[in-house]
Structure formats: C-alpha cells, structure tokens
Amino acid sequence: MEGAHADRAVTGERSPSLGIDEGLPPDVRAAFDRRWQRVADCIGLRTPDRMPVSLIAGFWFARYGGISCRQLMYDHETANAISERAMLEFEPDIAGSSYLGLAASAYLFQLPGVTVQAPYDVLADYMRGAKNMMTDLYRRPDQVLAALDKLGALILKRTLAAVAPRSSPVIIIPIHWAPDNFMSPRQFATFYWPSFRRLMLALIDHGLVPMPLWESDCTRRLEVIADVPPGKCIYWFEGTDMVRAFEVLGDRVALHGNLGASLLTTGTPEQVDAAVRHLAENVFHKGGKLILSTWSPMPDETPVENVRAMFSAARKYGG
Numbered sequence: 001m002e003g004a005h006a007d008r009a010v011t012g013e014r015s016p017s018l019g020i021d022e023g024l025p026p027d028v029r030a031a032f033d034r035r036w037q038r039v040a041d042c043i044g045l046r047t048p049d050r051m052p053v054s055l056i057a058g059f060w061f062a063r064y065g066g067i068s069c070r071q072l073m074y075d076h077e078t079a080n081a082i083s084e085r086a087m088l089e090f091e092p093d094i095a096g097s098s099y100l101g102l103a104a105s106a107y108l109f110q111l112p113g114v115t116v117q118a119p120y121d122v123l124a125d126y127m128r129g130a131k132n133m134m135t136d137l138y139r140r141p142d143q144v145l146a147a148l149d150k151l152g153a154l155i156l157k158r159t160l161a162a163v164a165p166r167s168s169p170v171i172i173i174p175i176h177w178a179p180d181n182f183m184s185p186r187q188f189a190t191f192y193w194p195s196f197r198r199l200m201l202a203l204i205d206h207g208l209v210p211m212p213l214w215e216s217d218c219t220r221r222l223e224v225i226a227d228v229p230p231g232k233c234i235y236w237f238e239g240t241d242m243v244r245a246f247e248v249l250g251d252r253v254a255l256h257g258n259l260g261a262s263l264l265t266t267g268t269p270e271q272v273d274a275a276v277r278h279l280a281e282n283v284f285h286k287g288g289k290l291i292l293s294t295w296s297p298m299p300d301e302t303p304v305e306n307v308r309a310m311f312s313a314a315r316k317y318g319g
Helices: 004-011 026-043 060-065 069-074 076-090 119-139 141-162 185-205 219-225 242-249 261-266 269-282 304-317
Strands: 054-056 094-096 170-175 209-214 234-237 254-259 290-294
Touching: 026 290, 054 076, 054 290, 060 069, 060 076, 060 304, 069 076, 076 304, 119 141, 119 185, 141 185, 185 209, 185 219, 209 219, 219 242, 234 242, 242 254, 242 269, 254 269, 261 269, 261 304, 269 290, 269 304
Parallel strands: 054 094, 170 209, 209 234, 234 254, 254 290
Antiparallel strands: none
16 A cells, blocks of 8 residues: 555645644745645646756855855854755755755755665675676676565665655665666666666555656666656656657656756856756657756756756746
8 A cells, every 4th residue: 555655746735844844834835835736746747837946956055155165064054044045046846955954945845855776776886896796797697686686675674764754755766877888778677677666666655756866878778667657756867868758758757857067067047048948848848747957966066147047947938
C-alpha cells in the first residue's frame, strides 16, 4: 500500500515540508500551497497553472549576498537573511540549500528530503572503483548482479529509516555511472537499470517520489528508463536533450532542468532568456510537465543578473 506522501504527490494535497507550516499566516500558507500544487501537478502529469521553477543552490548565495563563502558557512544569521531575501525576490516553487532559514523555507516546497545513490553507483564508487568495476562486468558478471541486489535492499532499508514523516517526499538520486559514454546500452540494460528500477519502484510503493539526477548525457538511455509507472517520478536531466527527453518520457515522468552551467556562468542575460524560451515553447507548452531548473545546483559563479533573467523569462514564457 502506498503511503501518505504518494497521496500528496498524486492528489496535490499540501506537503508539510519539514513541519514548519504549522501556524503560518493565511497568506503565507496560501502561497505555499500554490507552489506545492504546481509541483504536485507536474509529478501527477497534470497541467499546472504555470511552469514551476526551482532554485537549488549552495555557495551561490554568497555571491548573491556579497559575502564570502566562509561567512555564508559560519555566519548563520547572515546566511538565513540572505536566503530569505533571495526567496522573496525570485519566488521559486522549489528550493534546495543548506542555507535556507526557517523564514524563507516557510514559503517553499524544499528539496531534498533524503539523497541516496543507485546500487550500481554505490558498488562502483565505494567498493570496487572505476577500473575494477569495468572489468568486473566481464570477469564476474553474476557476482556483480548478486551484489547489486543486496545493495538495493540495503539502500531501501536505510532510506526508509532516514525519511522523516513530515519531510519532503522527493528522494534525489544523483546518477554517476549511467551516462551514455560510461557503458554500452546492453551493459546499462543488464547491470545498471534492473536494480535501480527495483529500488525506484520500492520507493514509490512506500509513498516516495524518486528524482534521479541523470548526469551528463543520457540520451541513449531514454527508451529504457521510460519503464516506470506514470505520474510517480521526476527525472532531472543535466546534459540530455530535454526536447528529446520530453518526446520519449512526456507521458511517464515530470521533467526537471536543464539550463547549462556554461550558459549561466559565462552567458548573457539575453542568452539565458532565449534558453528558457526554448524549453518553455518546445517542452512545457507542448505538454511536457517541466520544472525549470539548472543542470545541477546553481553554479557558485553565476552572475546574479543571469539568475534574474532565468526567473524573469520563466514568468514571461511559462505562463
């Protein structure tokens, strides 16, 4: 049986977000609910009132506030004030940062609830290493598959233990070894995808919303990773062509992304505007349940004017 988190994701019921919504003023509560509704609509493959936008950042808040990274990390009062000012200026629908103070987070649906890794990535990153893992696929494939099964069960158990009852239902899963250049399509379908799919289905069965961050370019994986229940996941894409992702996955998952780091750090506000317009016109307005965001968390070096251009364009083209 699916849990309460899944009911929120499908029905659009308000998600508590770390329990800070108790006693909110009515206007703040209404703003919170509107933002959560947009996200829930995308997850449930319904059309929101406008394209949601997320702001997931770390040390970028230091640039925004004109302070050092050290001060952002250690001066909690200043960090909270800066994060609140940023949230009130940009009004994102989703926010994620270690530096969000309670005042700022009261307005927002926050990410992440819990961050985990796929079984293959745990085995490759922490147990075997790149060289050994690659040779294992040829020398001991059956042992690799057995290890992935055991790791999947362990990851699920630890994830469920870490999820607080009133936390975000979204589980971010950074994907390290799945990109097109790291293994063949046959190897991906044999070694990477089955154990990861089982993990995602188990998370869904427990009322959670898997949100893999498909790093680098995963265009050749799209047809395979479409094999998930519709309206249950968010796929965050980094370098994958988002229009192609929409064409393959538009009736299966919500999409998150994917303004590039190079564009944001070295581009002009006009170029950022054009990139947002491209995603809005070719994904969101063609039926894609797109949550506009960046490739990965906002690069620390991103000029503030480019972030302003991103949010301005999202409001202009995503309505």
